[in-house]
Amino acid sequence: MPSTGLPLVAAAALWGAAAGASLPRAAYRFSVPSGEPWRERCPGGHPVRGWIGRGRCGQCADDPAATPVGDPAATSADDPAATPVGDPAATRAGNPAAPPAAVPAAASAGTPATPPADDPATTPARDRASYGPRALPVAAATALVCGAFAAATGGRPELAVWLLLAPVGVLLAVVDFRVRRLPDALTLPLAGAALALLGVAALVPGHAGHWPTALYGALALGGGYFVLFLVNPAGMGFGDVKLALGAGAVLGWYGWPVVMLGTFAGFLFGALYGGALVVVRRAGRKTAIAFGPFLIAGAFTGVLIGAYAT
Incomplete structure (x- = not known):
């Protein structure tokens, strides 16, 4: 488990708060x-x-x-x-x-x-x-995510990658919740930036990941979501497929077990949310929900656990 200090976590949380307030x-x-x-x-x-x-x-x-x-x-x-x-x-x-x-x-x-x-x-x-959206909740959520990344990752080089990508993930989650849309202007650059930044982090001593697995993870998760889209276009949007490329990259950095964990967590979170809506009668069994936020939450969970376990 990485060792970290309160100053690093506080600095990461402040960065997250400032970045979230600008979203x-x-x-x-x-x-x-x-x-x-x-x-x-x-x-x-x-x-x-x-x-x-x-x-x-x-x-x-x-x-x-x-x-x-x-x-x-x-x-x-x-x-x-x-x-x-x-x-x-x-x-x-x-x-x-x-x-x-x-x-x-x-x-x-x-x-x-x-x-x-x-x-x-x-x-x-x-x-x-x-x-x-109101700035305070968005800033608080981004600060929480960035602080958690710092606590889990410590001072390893990939922390800078997580801190740069976290605000984009929060922005995508907010937009998808509001209008059920994942803009290409965010999802595709996110995937490219994740692979590029992790490639740079792989050159810095002290990193704890594997860049080729990040690339394979992006292709595998993106391909898996593409198959789901072909099977059930009404239940899986093509924006989710593009978002899965970036999610697979960050999850693959810590290995295939983390890819599977993050993927499962995303579907679990989505199922729990959909079930809760059905219970309170705000949705039916066939009601479409925005899945992007849960895909992002699953990736966050997987990366967090992978960083702690590495």
């Missing part, structure tokens, strides 16, 4: 349905510049007339049947017993009418300006 803007821009271009404007219609940074629009914060439209990915993707809040016809359809004149009657009786939740005059500027 909301990219998560917002990438969180679009398949086939649509990446977002270039905030919900208020202002241009979004760059990919790294907070999900916040300064122009919306300065514009008192800006109405927060909301993040479509946070509603329609998570609940396709969600009813728009601002549609009065839908509100009446959902509650037939409510008289259309209930609010005017209350107002005429002297009861002050409650302003709408998205009234620009009452919405704080920070709420009007925010879009995408």
Whole structure:
């Protein structure tokens, strides 16, 4: 088991927190349905510049007339049947017993009418300006992952690889959860970067992995997921196949047992999550779920155990 110190773990966690805090803007821009271009404007219609940074629009914060439209990915993707809040016809359809004149009657009786939740005059500027996922949970998750990698790996050269790849994995998990999409712009570079960076780490004394096995692991896991995609395209997206290339590379670094462990863990996590949704009646047995986050969680688990055991 590698020896490590608290300063190394703390430094890795701080790196993860800083990297995670810079992901909301990219998560917002990438969180679009398949086939649509990446977002270039905030919900208020202002241009979004760059990919790294907070999900916040300064122009919306300065514009008192800006109405927060909301993040479509946070509603329609998570609940396709969600009813728009601002549609009065839908509100009446959902509650037939409510008289259309209930609010005017209350107002005429002297009861002050409650302003709408998205009234620009009452919405704080920070709420009007925010879009995408909240920075704090993303930063906390990335810090936890990076700190765990440091505790397991110690000062070995491959730790730098894990710390560089971890924020990309968190970003992919967030995007897939929001819109059930794994962008090629992230999955394919992740696989290439994993193999390239591990190749560099293999040249540095003190490493504890095997680069050829990382390459074979990428091909094996990617090929296995491709077979699953051919067998059941409705249950396995092609984005998962591309993501499996990178997952196989990082798992293969520590050997074939770790590849098998990480693969099994990913399917186990996905099955547990799907079963929990069925139990609470938020999904049926045939409901499709985003599998990318569980593939990533399985790879994280395998690498963590492999690093500890090496």
